[in-house]
Amino acid sequence: MLRKALLIFIFLQCTHLLMGQLHPLVDQYHLNGLAINPAYAGSQEALNISIHSRNQWIGFEGAPKTNTLSLHTPMRNKKVNLGIILLSDRLGSKSETGVLLNYAYRIQMGKGHLSFGLAAGFSHIARDRSTVVSSDPGDLLLIGPLQKANLPEFSLGSYYSNDRFFAGISMPLFLTHYTNEESGNYQPGFNFASANYLFTSGYLFDLNNDIELLPSCMLRINPANNVQADININMIIKKLFWIGSSIRTNGNLSALLQWQINYQLRLGYSYGYELSQLSTYQNGTHEIVLQYNFRYIIEVVNPRYF
Numbered sequence: 001m002l003r004k005a006l007l008i009f010i011f012l013q014c015t016h017l018l019m020g021q022l023h024p025l026v027d028q029y030h031l032n033g034l035a036i037n038p039a040y041a042g043s044q045e046a047l048n049i050s051i052h053s054r055n056q057w058i059g060f061e062g063a064p065k066t067n068t069l070s071l072h073t074p075m076r077n078k079k080v081n082l083g084i085i086l087l088s089d090r091l092g093s094k095s096e097t098g099v100l101l102n103y104a105y106r107i108q109m110g111k112g113h114l115s116f117g118l119a120a121g122f123s124h125i126a127r128d129r130s131t132v133v134s135s136d137p138g139d140l141l142l143i144g145p146l147q148k149a150n151l152p153e154f155s156l157g158s159y160y161s162n163d164r165f166f167a168g169i170s171m172p173l174f175l176t177h178y179t180n181e182e183s184g185n186y187q188p189g190f191n192f193a194s195a196n197y198l199f200t201s202g203y204l205f206d207l208n209n210d211i212e213l214l215p216s217c218m219l220r221i222n223p224a225n226n227v228q229a230d231i232n233i234n235m236i237i238k239k240l241f242w243i244g245s246s247i248r249t250n251g252n253l254s255a256l257l258q259w260q261i262n263y264q265l266r267l268g269y270s271y272g273y274e275l276s277q278l279s280t281y282q283n284g285t286h287e288i289v290l291q292y293n294f295r296y297i298i299e300v301v302n303p304r305y306f
Contacts, residue, residue: 025066026054027230027246027254027270029200029218030166030306031289034070034085034102036198037170039117039159041104042074042081044304047294057274057282062092072102079106081115087123098123098153112162117170119155124148125177125186149186151177166216166306167201193224202232204305212236214244214305232256236305242268251275254285266291 072083157170202216234244242258
């Protein structure tokens with residue numbers, strides 16, 4: 001019964017404040033950078049494709065499920081970088097699918113590159129209130145026709161990286177989707193306080209010839225809600241195997257694994273465990289990322305980590 005009550009609570013919260021649910025929550029963000037920052041396009045120095053799947057709160061009916069497919073590449077002059085990302089997100093009775101085209105302009109800065117990126121596209125939103133189980137069949141908030149809408153989406157960002165360090169700042173999917181009180185239809189809007197502001201950074205350390213250490217962090221700021229931080233640390237063994245962990249300030253602990261199968265193909269997996277009371281009603285979160293570089297730059301001695 002409590003599980004159903006929690007699901008209804010999530011639904012009602014989304015009804016009153018419809019922020020873009022397409023904004024993906026990821027543990028291994030350096031493997032799926034385009035999903036959170038359009039300036040990441042072209043950073044792998046090759047045509048790159050990433051497939052990401054995240055199932056949150058396994059066993060909890062109506063829990064979030066997010067899937068993304070991204071493709072990006074530098075162009076001939078390497079200053080212009082292009083990408084495309086397809087996103088699918090489901091939470092309870094609400095589902096969103098979207099596509100965004102990404103453009104990044106990159107300049108040389110010291111030993112690395114600084115990029116400025118813009119993404120534009122749209123998302124299709126659908127909400128079926130009839131799928132929500134309620135203890136009060138006459139609740140007017142849960143009665144109504146199937147809602148559908150096609151709404152614009154935009155993202156902004158900048159990203160710097162070299163062989164040892166990366167840092168980015170972005171506003172992914174910053175338009176707010178809300179319900180017009182008179183028409184009952186979805187409408188796009190922008191509210192500074194409702195947008196998400198992301199800061200990411202990390203540095204690669206050599207411990208010895210076989211082991212490297214990559215600590216990194218992501219800071220999410222939402223002025224209308226809260227500030228959330230992810231702190232990750234990965235140990236890289238012989239440039240092939242990654243073992244790490246991540247802690248999120250909302251009470252989530254994740255185990256991180258990666259396998260650099262060859263210079264072009266990389267597989268990542270994470271398992272997240274809730275440290276809050278929610279852990280009683282679900283069996284954790286699974287996240288899988290598969291990344292492939294279609295062309296390996298022979299001048300680069302090692303695979304690019306970020």
